[in-house]
């Protein structure tokens with residue numbers, strides 16, 4: 265993204281809802297004494313700190329590209345836990361016993377190449393654990409794309425269209441096999457969220473998906489983009505209360 269639009273407060277409004285996939289991903293890890301862990305796209309570091317403690321890690325490094333998210337993360341540092349600004353699309357330091365990434369690889373292109381590179385960061389017997397949203401065909405995502413194609417937004421973003429890099433679950437399984445992993449677990453899981461109203465979906469995606477548009481639109485135009493998105497979402501969903509928001513995610517675990 266061209267600018268840092270990550271906002272820790274907005275992102276954490278749905279902290280409870282985001283917890284379950286993190287817990288499910290951690291549950292896939294096999295025990296490993298005092299591992300060295302890297303958490304790619306660690307965000308505010310809250311979950312990195314939990315991971316570090318839960319695994320009894322000797323060392324955990326959190327990497328994130330957003331200075332604003334890392335500002336908060338640095339508060340967790342100490343006792344083997346540290347944070348650095350970096351790009352998970354090019355990160356190359358290693359080896360690690362566990363390469364972990366929760367809800368971040370959807371921001372990076374070319375997942376076959378990414379998985380190959382992350383595999384190269386693993387120590388012998390190392391584990392890869394990745395969770396990625398896969399909700400791009402839900403109205404909440406499709407309507408953001410549709411609004412981006414409307415004027416004046418399309419013109420202001422020079423026709424920018426999001427092209428989600430996330431692959432089908434079985435494709436990740438094939439890639440892991442091709443990379444020589446002897447053990448793997450890949451699954452698609454639907455997380456059922458019951459939100460107060462359709463407007464809560466808007467608040468949710470403002471902290472994630474819409475940051476891609478916010479980074480590319482003039483600041484004065486972004487509120488109009490959000491208003492238009494809200495109207496289209498209400499129109500499409502009929503503004504039910506409560507509003508059921510099914511969210512698909514892919515969980516990937518493998519050991520060499």
Ligand SMILES: C[S@@+](CC[C@H](N)C(=O)[O-])C[C@H]1O[C@@H](n2cnc3c(N)ncnc32)[C@H](O)[C@@H]1O
Pocket residue numbers: 270286304305306307308311327328329330333350351352353365366367368371372472
């Ligand atoms: C949805 S948040 C997830 C944060 C954390 N892993 C969690 O589970 O709460 C996605 C994070 O990925 C980071 N991110 C996006 N693109 C990145 C990149 N290319 N390299 C490193 N971090 C990136 C963002 O700054 C953001 O903090």
